[in-house]
Amino acid sequence: MNDSEQHILETLKIDTAEKLFSDIPNDLKVSLTKIPNGITEMELLSEAVRIARKNKVGNINFLGNGIYDRFIPSSVDSILGRSEFLTAYTPYQPEMSQGMLQALFEYQSLICELTEMDFTNSSMYDGATALGEAMRMAYRINGNKKVLLPENILKSHLSVLQNYGSGINPVFEFYKLDATSGEIDIQDLKSKITEDNCCIIVYNPNCYGIIESKIDEINSFKGNSILIYYYDPVSLGVLKSPGELGADIAVSDGQGLGISQNFGGPTLGLFSFRKEYVRKSPGRIIGKTMDKDGKDAYVMTLQTREQHIRRDKATSNICTNQALLSIASSVYLAIVGSNGLKNIALSNFSKAKLLQKKLEKISGVDPYIFKGIFFSDLVVSIKTNNNLEEELLKNGIMGGKTTKELLYISPAKNIKTFFFSVTEKKTEDELDLLAKTLEVVK
Amino acid sequence: MTYHQANYDEKLLNEYRSGNDFKFQNFDEKSLPENLLRKNLRLPSIAEYDVIRHYTRLSQMNYCVDLGIYPLGSCTMKFNPKFADKIASLTEFNSIHPNQNEKTIQGTLQIMYELQENLKEISGMERVSLQPLAGAQGEYTALLIIRKYLENSGMHDRDEIIIPDSAHGTNPASATMAGFSVIEIPSDSNGGIDIDALKAAIGPKTAAFMITNPNTLGVFEPKIKEIASLIHSSGALLYYDGANFNAIVGVTNPGKMGFDLVHFNLHKTFATPHGGGGPGAGPIAVSKKLMDFIPSPFVDRKGETYFFNYNVSNSIGKISSFNGSFINLLRAWAYMRYHGKDGMYRNTLRAVMNANYISAKLKGEYESVSGDLKKHEVVVSSENRGKRALDIAKYLINNGVHSPTIYFPLIVHEALMIEPTEDVSVDDLDRYCQLMIYALHSENSYLESLPNALPITRANEVKAAKDMILRW
DSSP: OOHHHHHHHHHHTOSOGGGGGTTSOGGGBOOOOSSOBOOOHHHHHHHHHHHHTTBOOOSEEOOOTTOOOOOOOHHHHHHHTOHHHHTOOOOOSGGGOHHHHHHHHHHHHHHHHHHTOSEEOSOBSOHHHHHHHHHHHHHHHHOOOEEEEETTOBHHHHHHHHHHTTTTOOEEEEEOBOTTTOSBOHHHHHHHOOTTEEEEEEEESOTTSBOOSOGGGGGGTOTTOEEEEEEOTTGGGTBOOTTTTTOSEEEEEGGGTTOOOGGGOSOOEEEEEOGGGGGGOOSOEEEEEEBTTSOEEEEEEOGGGSHHHHGGGOSOOOOSOOHHHHHHHHHHHHHHHHHHHHHHHHHHHHHHHHHHHHHHTSTTEETTSSOSOBSSEEEEEEOOSSOHHHHHHHTTEEOOEEHHHHBSSOSOTTSOEEEEEOOTTOOHHHHHHHHHHHHHHO | OOOOOOOOOOOOGGGOOSOOOOOOOOOOGGGSOGGGBOSOOOOOOOOHHHHHHHHHHHHHTSOOTTTSOOOBTTTOOOOOOHHHHHHHTOHHHHTOOTTSOGGGBHHHHHHHHHHHHHHHHHHTOSEEEOOOOSHHHHHHHHHHHHHHHHHHTTOTTOOEEEEETTSOTHHHHHHHHTTOEEEEEOBOTTSSBOHHHHHHHOOTTEEEEEEOSSOTTSOOOTTHHHHHHHHHHTTOEEEEOGGGGGGTTTTBOHHHHTOSEEEOOHHHHTOOOOTTTOOOOOOEEEOGGGGGGSOSOEEEEETTEEEEEOOOTTOOOOSSSSSOOHHHHHHHHHHHHHHHHHHHHHHHHHHHHHHHHHHHHHBTTBEEOSOSOOSSOEEEESGGGTOOHHHHHHHHHHTTSOOOEESOSTTSTTEEEEOOOSOOOHHHHHHHHHHHHHHHTSOHHHHHTOOOSSSSSSBOHHHHHHHOBOOO
16 A cells, blocks of 8 residues: 555545445455466566467468458558557547547548548448448348348358348348359349349459459449448559449458458458448548637547447447557558559569469469459369368468368369468569479378 | 647648658559559558658647546546557567467467456356457347347247446447347436336346446446346346446456356456557456357367367357457456456556545535445536536646546436546546536636647537538
8 A cells, every 4th residue: 555545545534445345245245366466577578478489470371361461561560659549549539639530530531542432431340340230231221131142251251240130130142153263153143133132242352362353244233232342452452443343332351451460350340331321331430620710620420320329229339449450551551652552462463373373383283273363362272182281381381271161152062172362472482382382292 | 737739730641742652563554454453543642751740740639548647437548558568569479360270379379268267257257258359349249149048048039138228328239239129227316226117127028137337327236136136037137248347356246246248348447558449359258058159269278288169059150250359358468467366456446446536526516426435437417516518528638638428427417427547646636636626616608718728629510410521
């Protein structure tokens, strides 16, 4: 008990702090037993480093499917480390938090530029939950229940969608992918659209990693369905945007925009939509206004959609979001710029193609089972009876997840297919090493 | 002290003209079919030095907990320890891909396992899921578990969630989102549960009762065991909103009180930085009968080897892309390891001492709401002096301290909800209370002219909603 605490107790006219808990019945009192007593910072840091070293780093990373080992400019972490951003709360007092509010307004604007969508909210938790919220928003717009999904959707996304469907009871129907191109089977999708359709979910690149070339055709037959477009933000450095291709709601995970892999979290849920649906949208939104003297000012706005005002009638229960990570993505986009993002995206295409070239020479390995164009993730068929993932790991390579493990429906039943993912960081030497190792261990 | 926040009249990113200077190898876009290519991309063209200066200036126009007291009620803005920043920045932790082979992530899994064990102990529950990404998502996850449990027990028709009118807004929002209907019950004059109203609300359709204890007035609900037995004997479940956990760590726990499910806000109780609105982390813990319903997988241990256990027979499935907000989990682990059971208990005592100290200092000035004994937060009203809570808040921020949560809980007029946490000195508490009292004695016209020491005067929120300028 220090002097300050003594002073508090005297002011409260009590002799021990425990007296402040006299309202808690004794039979409810507990004490922690299994948690050890505290340690010094010196001990903590050495223990943390000791545990950290149990993780194996230094393997060559060909994992992807949503999280990517991308290049992060040093400036991103420098800004994120500023405690004025890091240790702030939600900007409930706008006059005292203009810096954060302006940064979030700029984030919304940057993602609108990237996607060519009208509006973007100030973030969702991650890609899968952004998708779940998009489905709920589509239901609020047209009241329909039928949700069309690609049959090769990530199992994890499907599970999150099922859970986000609670209360609206969506009916999921799966459309096919073309077995030759690996792209959406547009005719099959078209045939499944009925008058009571809620939304169509498309991925581009799709869950095989392939770029869709016919998404714009969906507009000619989608009717009242809401087109929900799941994109890769880095690919938009060069590809047509969701906005240009007719998306009503565009969502993604922003991890690739300057955020470490973090074992999958925290990342950043990107959420954009058409202007006319703004009042049906979930999440916090920052707006520009003026102060009493006519000076530009930024505030949280349209809060009457949100849980703290509207309670059980809110568009979503989301409160805490990923504000800090949205600043990370803003700094990233500002640093790399339009030309930088274009070249980073092209580098991915180029490396995926180069990897195909390296693998085509290996017998029993076919990187061309799909004719489509790959971006970062790549589906490869390999004749093998070995556990490739384990064998590669013995050789310092991470990758080779089976499509069966990750996707709702795998490409074809009679072949084994595996994922290898590239990013701008992969070197030709690393691609050669993967090819050489596969030849030996398959 | 004369306070002025930095004010740069900082322009927007896209108004800079310094030119992009990012270096990267050039690739030819002709390698791709023309019909796939976008026509233009209009990101700002700004030099790296200007990006840094821009964001540094913006950062200086922002209050944060490293600058001082940030006593938002129910938000638990305690000091964010710097050792956690250091640990979170270790490459061995932040460069890990979520699909890596378990052999390569034994350190990560150990942290998660130990955190699960700690949260079990702190909550008195049987199993923990670290997957939910924020408190509201923890609530939603728990409600999905409640639904699945009831369905599996043949109680499909239980579709009502009872919630007190003093509850956090996320409670009713999560409940309707999960497909339940919300039955709101009034609080008694002390902000506690009105037992008669609760009895009247309980029926054959009741699925669960969602409450926080201590409640949003900072008062411990003494009849909690009676409430638990009322709920359980009706066949329903009892849910603990963990937003107010900072009042009870090491003193009592939801398991002991009879709760079936709990969510934690690691960014509140366990000091992970809130980043201007997020990220958070909202793990949940459940009692024995709900163990097999949590999101899959959880982390388990066999000897010295840690692994993901997918054997959750009635699992609701996944609630987020991967395995939770790992970096926040890691920071919370570091907080717990550093403070330990002795330190966490001391923190609870000090947080409650500080709240009661504020209550005592404001007594006779502000109208006190509920009894004298507070837990982690105190709610007062400025209505007795004809002052608006909003005006008091602007006075405070104009003096370089953050305001309390205002206009919440909804059941108190002109409410100011103050949660100092354990990390404030007596000198700072004294100064804060003094400012609050000065504000109360100021002329309304003066208060309405504030703030004037910040980059902007009062922002016109009505105009923002009307104009809907949501981007440049």
